[in-house]
Amino acid sequence: MKLKLAIIGFGNVGQGLCEILTSKREWFKTGQNFEWELVAVSDFQKGSVLCDDGLRTEELLKLVQSSKSLEDYSGKCTKGLDAITTIQRSNADVVVEVTYTNIKTAEPATAHVKTAFSKGKNVVSSNKGPAALHYAELKKLAEANGVQYLIEGTVMSGTPVLSFAKENLAGVQINSIRGIFNGTSNFILTEMWKGKSYKASLSEAQELGYAEAVPDADVEGYDALAKVTILANVLMGTNLNPSQIKCEGITGITEGDILKAKAENKKWKLIGEIIKEGTEVKAEVGPRLLNADSAMGGIDGVLNAVTFTTDLLDDVTVVGPGAGRKETGFAILSDLLRINRALK
């Protein structure tokens, strides 16, 4: 059986996924017993196309790469549907929700996810909004509808974190989770450690495409906060809201602080942590001073890392990219493979 996919949001992640699916189609079929068909794509700006018999992904990618509308796609298809209607009308088994994150309202993504569940469709998503604000509710709704809500890509893009804890660490008790969850702020701190000013480091991050023009989500810690909320709610069984978690960014770290740390062979890192104490779970985001030659102190540039402190393995750490087109595309893919295995 081919897994039928509808992609909602056709930006970097949606396109990245599409490229991976297309270029590895044969390999997935023979090596992973995974066959797929893209039956709909809907993007707020790039247009919308739906075809129950499947779309040619090569043509869709060419259209967006040449800045054309998806509705220029050739062939008999339904065009111009909005996201909600696309989800309702398509015959997809899985809705891939990869619209932009709105961390304040979590919309329109939450509406997309709920619509998919109400139609008995699984959801795979890298959107941090619904995951950070409504995980417990959405997880319950998915279960009530007999479908899955998988969000590996919301924390460290393709670097396995949620699946690592739930699958590889099944059988151990996780007592705390601690990590560097924002690549942009880590890049800025790394550049400052090398001697640059905050301003110059931020400018470089913006030039390289790591930071937005308004960099608050990264430098004020809000992005790390969303990820910490997701980790706590998915892995520690809490029902926390980001507003309940203390959050401090890196903008208070002065060049003097960096020099002082350097003299002591230490590094400032923006750390998110979740600690279970008895039945209580404490979560926090803030700058921490680490030994430069410690495992977490060695995580520089845009790299992310997470350490699970457990009863049977003490500390286990996963280090990898925390963002990126193909990286987040892979995160979505890894969840699709998970659904595909469960359906076999």
Place this chain on the structure above:
Amino acid sequence: MKLKLAIIGFGNVGQGLCEILTSKREWFKTGQNFEWELVAVSDFQKGSVLCDDGLRTEELLKLVQSSKSLEDYSGKCTKGLDAITTIQRSNADVVVEVTYTNIKTAEPATAHVKTAFSKGKNVVSSNKGPAALHYAELKKLAEANGVQYLIEGTVMSGTPVLSFAKENLAGVQINSIRGIFNGTSNFILTEMWKGKSYKASLSEAQELGYAEAVPDADVEGYDALAKVTILANVLMGTNLNPSQIKCEGITGITEGDILKAKAENKKWKLIGEIIKEGTEVKAEVGPRLLNADSAMGGIDGVLNAVTFTTDLLDDVTVVGPGAGRKETGFAILSDLLRINRALK
């Protein structure tokens, strides 16, 4: 259905597993849908006891902890069987092969594994002998008999490596594998970096129980070599023998080398690496000079680490313990959970 287990070899790992299984019995049942029964234990020195209806693990652990024979176990059981006969006669679904590694002959472990397969039993093992010398043959034999041969514990004890690559990284292409696979030599190099002599560092490792009286397997790189062989054969599809892989240990590193490295903010690490170049796979074990503040350079003491270089995620690294009673016990458990899930 309860998964029936026979443990062959009741040293640290066998006992560690038994302790975990016993202490978390209820949690496994409710949280992991995993129920088990120990139906046989056989140890070359500690004796042997077999009971198709199940053994009381608490009593077995008490016996060995008070240096008594397993054959003092109370109740109607078959006692005194050797390992092969235990495997043949028991009604176990899974044989847990955790006898001591003999890296030269891989015996008697290989005979245990083959006997289990011939009786249609799965094998879970942390024994590096059969895995390093006969993986391809044993894997084929397992498949021919419709059973599994799972060896997560052979590389970094309970730190997920093989399952991480096969499950979490399913869908990416692994181009190279690079890591610190021997905690004892890493501990010695770390102590030398702190200013101690090789001799003093080795003595400390021996006092702490990290190094054997004859430390060759660790300091000459043979243990890392076995792990590199396993990684290449399991994850890169090769059929290499350790004798085909270039291997150099840490005994050639002088205190002068360490001082020189330190002055350049570098560290010597014993690195195992496997590189895929087209259809060719090159493997090697040897000392490498790394930046002290790099991710792998920050892996100190007995910690192990592995970096997978991939097409979709660039570098992804897992850091954790590489040995230990409860750690390797957990590795066995994680493979048991895998078999349990597959049987549901």
